[in-house]
Amino acid sequence: MAPGGNMAQRDTHSNPGVGGPLGGHGDNVEHASHPTARFYVLIFFILLAVTIAEVFVAQEPFLGIFEGIGVPIAVPLLILAAVKFLMIAAFYMHLKQDSRAFSAFLIAGLILAMGMLFTFGGLFTAHSREPFDQIAWREQLAQNAGTTGTSATTGGGGH
Template sequence: MTAPDHHQTSAHPTPMKYVAIAAVLFVVTAIEVAIVYMEFLGSLIIPVLVILSAGKFTVVVMFYMHLKFDNRLFSALFVGGLLLAMGVLITLLVLFRVIVG
């Protein structure tokens, strides 16, 4: 008698799904480039670009780094490291702004 296989299977994207994701990323990048030239947005350009870039980052991490299909532990480790890096970056920016600025 063999032990049941508890290997978790998940449906990884097909090659066509990767092409579709790449096309979406291309379109969003084209929109970002176009937004840079829209002077009427004024001070809204940076927040809009940050939001679009964050969306692209999320899609890349989920699909191309396979975090959407892997164990949640890997996602937690990735997000934890990302939050730590962001915290260090923000702390350094504030520190140097206070000391130098």
């Protein structure tokens, strides 16, 4: 079951096969052995266990336990999500055995996304905002319009 032997070879595409991957025949030139179906099923059960743990952590009594010890519930949930993310990317998307160039594209995208998340978070949530009250906003608009109208009339009368 241990996949180590199957997955030890990094960058399997760099193996200079016949014609190479750019040879135009649409053929894969990987000659390394692939993880077995049993290995993928094992990964699935680990992912399933993590998903069940996530759902339980988000409910009582675990929610209360984490709040009791002063840990925001987001912390364990984000750790569990990160574990799932990494396992799917590494084993199901084969990043563990593929070229690091592929990982670089994903990491670059993730860095940009995280940067955007923190930037917008900093910009828009640095100060608490009141929920948008559409009725009050319309009343304010009407009031402003009335004031402007009055001043315009007054201004017009003056001339």
